[in-house]
Amino acid sequence: IIHTCESNYASCWSWLDNPASQVSAHYVVNEDGSEISQLVREQTRAWHIAALYDCTLNRRHECWRNGVQSNHFTVGIEHAGFASQDSFPRAQLDHSAALVCDITRDRAIPRDWQHIVGHGQLQPADRTDPGPHWPWIAYIHRVQALCGELVVDDSAQFNDSVVARTQVPAGWQATDTTPDYYGGGYHWASTSPSATDGVEFSFYVAASGTRTVDARWTSGTNRVPQAPYAVITSAGDTLQIVSRDQRTGGGSWHTLGTWTFPTGWNRIVLLRRAPAGAVVVADAVRVR
Template sequence: MKQVLACALVGLIGVVGCGKKDATSPVVECPTAAVSFNQAAGTPVTDTRTKYDSLFVAAANEFGVSAAQLKSVAYVETRWQMVRGEVEFEGRPAAFGVMALRGERLTQGARRAGVSVDAAKYDAAANIRAAAALLAAGGLENLTDIVVPEGRAEFAREVSAAQGLAVLPVKSLAAADPCAPPTNVDFASAIWRPSPNFNTRTTGISMVIIHTCEGAYTGCWSWLVNTASQVSAHYVVNESGSEVSQLVREKDRAWQIAASYNCALNQGFNCGMNGTQMNHMTIGIEHAGYASQDSFPTSQLQKSAQLVCDLTKRQGIPRDSLHIVGHGQMQPANRTDPGPNWPWHRYIEMIRGYCGDS
C-alpha cells in the first residue's frame, strides 16, 4: 500500500525551477521543496456517515473505483456539502456539487457519466457519478485543477489522509536566496508560499477584505501562487483553522479585489477615498470554503480572528465593520463572498476579544 500511495503522489508532482522575476514583482518562482513519503496510519474521516454514502458506493461499483477515495475527495473539496459555487478568481470556473466539479472537468465528467451538465451540477447522484467516471478515466489528477506541483502533492496527501492512509511530505528547503523563505512572515504562525502576483501600494493600509475561496484550501493557495492566474491575496486560512498561508507581504499590494472604493457601499464612511483602487488600501484574507455554505467552522473563524487581531494591531486599523468588510460588499456587481452566512457580529467580537478590546 505504501508503494501504491507513493506512486499515486509521484504522478501528481512535477518539477519547477527558479524563474525570472515578474515584471511587477520582486518574487521569483522557486523550486518546490523536495518531498519524501512516509506512511502514517490515522483515523479515517471516511468512517463518518454521510447522507451520500450509498451514492459513493453505487458510483464506485458502476465505474470500478474506490468508494473511500471518492468520499475522501468530497471531504477535501466540500466537507460533503452540495455547493453552488461562484467565481472568485477570474479564469477559474465555479465549482458545483459535493465533488466540487468545475469547468472542463465538469463537462467531461457529465459526458462520461451520460448525464447533462446541469444534472452534474445540481443532482448529488449525477455529480458523484461524474466524478467517479473521471476517476476511472484518469485517476486522482482528473479531479483537481491544481497545477502547482506542491499543491498537487498536498491534494493527494489530503485525500489519502482522509482515508486514514496518510502519506506525509518531509520537506527540505535550500537556504540560498532568493528561493529560501524569509526568516519571518508578518503573521508568526503563517506558512510562506510566495505569490508573484503583487506590486507596490500607493496609499496606506486602512481596511481588511474578507473573502471565501469558492474552493478548498490547497486549490485556493495553489491558484493564487500561479503566475498565470494574475490574482493573489495576502493570506489564506484553511477549513479547520489549523494552517494559514501567507502569499504576499502586508506592505505590498495583492491583487484581490477588482473595485474602487465607494463610501456608499460602506455606510457613507471615508468618502474622501472614493475612487481609490481598493487593492492599494486593503489586506485580503481568503478562507477555504464557499459563499453558499450554511455555516463556517468555529476553529476557522477563530484562527482568522487571531490573524485579523494581529494585523490590525500592527497596521493601526480599527476593529469594526467599517474597516473589516466583505468582498461582496465592496464589489457587489459580481461577487457575494463571504456569503450570507458569514457570522459578522460574532466574527468582529472574536477579533476584539483576542485583542482585549473593551
C-alpha cells in the first residue's frame, strides 16, 4: 500500500517511530529516494491503514478477504510529501519502485494494479493519499522493468507504448465481468473453426535475445480448452503455436515458452480459431 506522509521525511519517520502516534509503517522513502527507513519487519503487522478490506474498491480482487483488517496482509510504504502535490520527484519514484520490486519478488506478489495500490483507494472514507498525481501507470511499469518484466495488456492505456502495444480486432468485446484480470479488464470472442483474426500483443526487443513469455486470462467453464497463441518474430516468422486451457488458472501467469527473438517488434497473437461453442479470453502477455 502506497502512502504519502503529509509531512517531510524527518517528521514522518519520527512520528511513526513514536508509540504515542498509534500508527506505523514498514518503510518510509525520503524526498529524493536517497534514504529509505525500515521501521517494521515485513512479516510483522504495521498500523498504516484503518480499513477493513472491501474488494469492490479493488476491482473485485480476492473478495474472500472482505472484512479482514487490511493491515493483516499488506506492506505499507510511506513517502515524504503530500497527496496534494502536483508531481513527485523522479528519483523518489525510482527508489520506491526498486523497493516494491524487491518486496514483490521476495513474496511472489504479482506486479499489477490490484496488488500495488494507494491508501486512498482502500480507505476512501477519509484518505486520499498518495493523491491524484501519483503516476500509477508509469510507476507500475517501472516496478516491472526493474524486476525484468514487460507486460502487454489488451488495453492501450495500461501499456508503455514505447515497448508494448496491442491490437484488438473488431468483434472482440471488452468486459470486466470475471475478476482477476490484468489492467482494467479483458477482451473476449467466440471460437470459430474458420476465424483468422486474433488479438496481437506486441513487444519491443531492443537487443536480440532469449525471452520467456507468459499469458494471463480469466477462467470459466465456457472458456476454450485449447486457446492458440501464435509466437511471431519481428521478421514475420511464426516460431510456434502453443495452446493453453483457459477453463482454469485464471488470474495468474502461465508460461507459453522460451524463444530467441530478434530486435524489433515481436508479437504473440491469440487466435480464436477453434471448434465453435467456447470463448477465448485475451487479457495480457508478459515477457521476461
